Amino acid sequence: MKSSINKTIQKIALTLTLFSFAQVLFANNISVTNTSIVSQNTAADYTHVKFDISWDNSWRTSTLENNWDAAYVFVKYRIPPMNTWYHATLNYVDGTAANDGNTNPTGGTINTTADGKGAFLYRNADGIGNINYTGAQLRWDYGADGLTDEDSVEICVLAIEMVYVPQAAFFLGDGSTSPQGNFEDALSGNAFQVTSEALITLGGGGTGSLGNNNRLGMLNPTYEDFTDVASQTLPAAFPKGFNAFYCMKYEVTQGQYADFLNKLNLTQATARYVGAYNTTSQSITGTHPNFAADAPDRALMYINQLDALAYLDWSGLRPMTELEYEKASRGTRPVTADEFAWGDVSIHAAAYTATNPGLPNETINDIDGIGNAIYLSTRPYLRPIRVGAIAASQAVANRVESGGTYYGIMEMSGNQNELAMSVGRPEGRLYDGNHGDGSITSAGAADVTNWPTSVYGLGIRGGSYNNPGTYLRTSSRAAAHIYTISTARNYTIGFRGVRTAQ
Numbered sequence: 001m002k003s004s005i006n007k008t009i010q011k012i013a014l015t016l017t018l019f020s021f022a023q024v025l026f027a028n029n030i031s032v033t034n035t036s037i038v039s040q041n042t043a044a045d046y047t048h049v050k051f052d053i054s055w056d057n058s059w060r061t062s063t064l065e066n067n068w069d070a071a072y073v074f075v076k077y078r079i080p081p082m083n084t085w086y087h088a089t090l091n092y093v094d095g096t097a098a099n100d101g102n103t104n105p106t107g108g109t110i111n112t113t114a115d116g117k118g119a120f121l122y123r124n125a126d127g128i129g130n131i132n133y134t135g136a137q138l139r140w141d142y143g144a145d146g147l148t149d150e151d152s153v154e155i156c157v158l159a160i161e162m163v164y165v166p167q168a169a170f171f172l173g174d175g176s177t178s179p180q181g182n183f184e185d186a187l188s189g190n191a192f193q194v195t196s197e198a199l200i201t202l203g204g205g206g207t208g209s210l211g212n213n214n215r216l217g218m219l220n221p222t223y224e225d226f227t228d229v230a231s232q233t234l235p236a237a238f239p240k241g242f243n244a245f246y247c248m249k250y251e252v253t254q255g256q257y258a259d260f261l262n263k264l265n266l267t268q269a270t271a272r273y274v275g276a277y278n279t280t281s282q283s284i285t286g287t288h289p290n291f292a293a294d295a296p297d298r299a300l301m302y303i304n305q306l307d308a309l310a311y312l313d314w315s316g317l318r319p320m321t322e323l324e325y326e327k328a329s330r331g332t333r334p335v336t337a338d339e340f341a342w343g344d345v346s347i348h349a350a351a352y353t354a355t356n357p358g359l360p361n362e363t364i365n366d367i368d369g370i371g372n373a374i375y376l377s378t379r380p381y382l383r384p385i386r387v388g389a390i391a392a393s394q395a396v397a398n399r400v401e402s403g404g405t406y407y408g409i410m411e412m413s414g415n416q417n418e419l420a421m422s423v424g425r426p427e428g429r430l431y432d433g434n435h436g437d438g439s440i441t442s443a444g445a446a447d448v449t450n451w452p453t454s455v456y457g458l459g460i461r462g463g464s465y466n467n468p469g470t471y472l473r474t475s476s477r478a479a480a481h482i483y484t485i486s487t488a489r490n491y492t493i494g495f496r497g498v499r500t501a502q
Contacts, residue, residue, distance in 0.1 A: 029056045030159055033052045033054075034051060035049065035051045035155065035157050037049060037050070037140075038137065045142055045143025046140060046141045046142060046143065047142060048102075048138065049088075049137065050103075050135065050137045051073075051157050052136070053121065053133050054132040054133070056131075057069075058123065058129060060127055062126055067166055069408065070122035071120070071131075071162070072119075072159065072160045072162045072317075073158070074118035074119075074158055074438070075088035075140060075156065075158070076155070077145075077153045077156070079153050080152065083265065083289055085263040085264075086439070087117060087314075089142075089144045090116045090139060091112065091139040091140070092112045092114055092115070092116045095112055097112075100112045103135065104124070105134060105136040106133070106134075107125070108121055109123070109124040113316070113499070117436070117438050119138055122164070160497075161248070161249040162247060163246065163249050163328075163407050164501065165244060165407050168242070168327075169193055169194060169195045169242065170193070170194055170332055171326075172192045172475070173185075174335040174336060174339055174474065175335060176338045176473070176475060177214070177337075178338060178476070179216070180470060180471075180473075180477065181213065181218035181477035182214060183211065183212070183213065184210075184213040185210070185211060186204065186209040187205065187206065187209070189213065191335045194323065194327075196240075196242055197240050198236055199234065202423060203229070203230055204230070204231030205228045215227060218480065223456070224425070224481070225424060225425060226424065232426075238421075238423070238431055238433070239323070239431075239500065240321070241326065241327030244500075245498050246499045246501060247328045247407075248497050249408070250387035250496065251387055251415060251416050251496050252308075253296060253297055253300055254294075254295055254299075255293045256300070257274065260315075261273060262291050263314070264288075264314075264440075265442075267442065267443065268440060268441075268443070268444035269289070270444070271445070272306075274300070295359070297359075297387060298383070298386050299494050300495075301383060301491050301492065301494060303495070304488060304490065305458045305482065309445075311497075312436050313438075313446035313451075314440050315436060316437065317499050318434065318451075318497065319419060319431075319451070320419075320421070320497075321423075322420040322421065322423065322477070323423070324498060325412070326474055329341040329412045329413070330405075330406060331405070333406060335475075338473055340371050341373075341403065341409075341462070341472075342399050342400045342403050343400065344400060346370035347370065347371040348367075348378055349469075351377070351378055351380065352364045352374075353366060353380055354381070357380070362389050363389055364390055364393040367393045367401060370401075372394070375466075375472055376465070376467055377469060379466070382465075383465065383491075384465045384494070385465075388411075413463060414463055414467075415464065417461070417463060417493050417494060419459075419495040420460065421452075421457060421458060422457065422458065424480060425481065426456075427456040433500055434450055435499060435500070459482055460479045460482060461477070462474075464492035466492045
């Protein structure tokens with residue numbers, strides 16, 4: 001179970017004069033190949049981007065989890081010799097392939113996003129196994145992007161593995177007495193059930209309010225502004241996890257981030273470049289626009305919040321909230337005190353060893369039948385591992401051994417911390433789930449309305465390779481706030497994007 005962002009570039013002209021140039025880059029077993037432009041309509045200023053796509057360990061089930069994995073696909077283009085890449089606008093009518101002008105591959109369904117920034121491609125029936133779709137087509141409304149019929153362009157099709165988290169009620173907090181901070185029903189002290197996207201009262205101790213259990217056990221409790229006495233309001237617009245959403249199956253990798261840098265202009269890339277580090281941590285080297293990751297499938301590290309937000313804006317995704325983090329981990333299951341993302345309290349406690357470190361086939365040795373995760377007691381080296389490596393190493397295909405969540409999302413406990421929008425400050429509560437629009441500012445920053453711009457708003461959940469096991473617990477809010485945003489970067493911060501389903 002692995003994922004990454006991938007690309008294939010083909011130089012074409014919208015007049016359908018085809019130049020024979022193609023390049024395919026692979027990373028972590030999702031690949032896009034054989035890209036071309038077909039069926040141009042010059043009267044209506046649209047054409048179709050055709051491609052083949054494959055990835056491993058796919059599924060769809062209509063029982064229990066009632067979910068599927070998907071490829072989130074989006075298109076970038078540029079007009080040579082300029083090196084400015086733009087986000088292509090896909091046609092949207094109602095999200096169905098036929099009405100949106102797309103062509104479903106055999107066995108697959110294409111669902112274009114309502115803002116035209118991307119599309120989800122997934123199985124059209126229950127099944128499990130590897131995917132190899134050919135002949136998928138997305139309708140590109142190039143006229144909406146200001147292009148003419150005669151413009152010569154290069155296109156780049158990119159894909160990210162994601163997992164569908166269906167609409168459902170779920171619980172926040174786990175009733176733990178561990179002194180790290182966690183959510184609770186403010187009146188009963190039990191887990192708090194989220195049953196809609198309606199406004200939630202935070203704190204105050206009253207009926208139906210979301211309490212902040214063991215707040216003083218958090219790393220920075222003074223930055224939380226709701227308590228048993230003081231109440232705040234979490235607006236209805238703040239994504240609470242009840243509604244359906246897609247979540248990246250894996251943390252963003254070095255290879256994904258290098259692809260991102262290569263699609264920016266020099267000024268933007270300079271602002272977002274995470275730098276070349278020693279080989280025991282990570283290495284993205286090169287110069288613009290030819291950055292490359294030494295270990296493209298390894299989880300990204302040493303970033304700040306501004307890096308993460310820029311990447312998500314550029315890709316048409318958005319940050320998850322800490323409520324969505326718990327939903328994606330726990331699902332609809334009852335809570336267990338001190339549980340991890342795989343649903344119980346068991347956790348491997350001895351150091352792993354690794355085979356083929358840094359390579360696409362990196363695997364973890366010593367996997368056993370209890371919860372497996374990369375953290376302070378188990379890390380095989382002083383950095384995160386390849387995303388999906390634990391799942392690829394398991395002897396028995398089950399959630400506990402793979403370290404997966406209820407919905408099949410990997411490494412939500414351990415490897416790298418997960419950036420999440422926090423509810424404990426007004427700056428975070430302003431967040432209303434707006435998606436990125438595919439472009440960032442000339443200075444390289446995200447510019448989405450109601451995304452955080454101050455030193456508050458984002459926190460981290462889930463723990464990292466450098467944290468003790470207690471930080472990996474699904475409900476731990478020990479570091480639910482990062483109270484400084486600067487150019488400084490942190491080795492243990494990673495992230496993944498989400499997108500509201502439609």
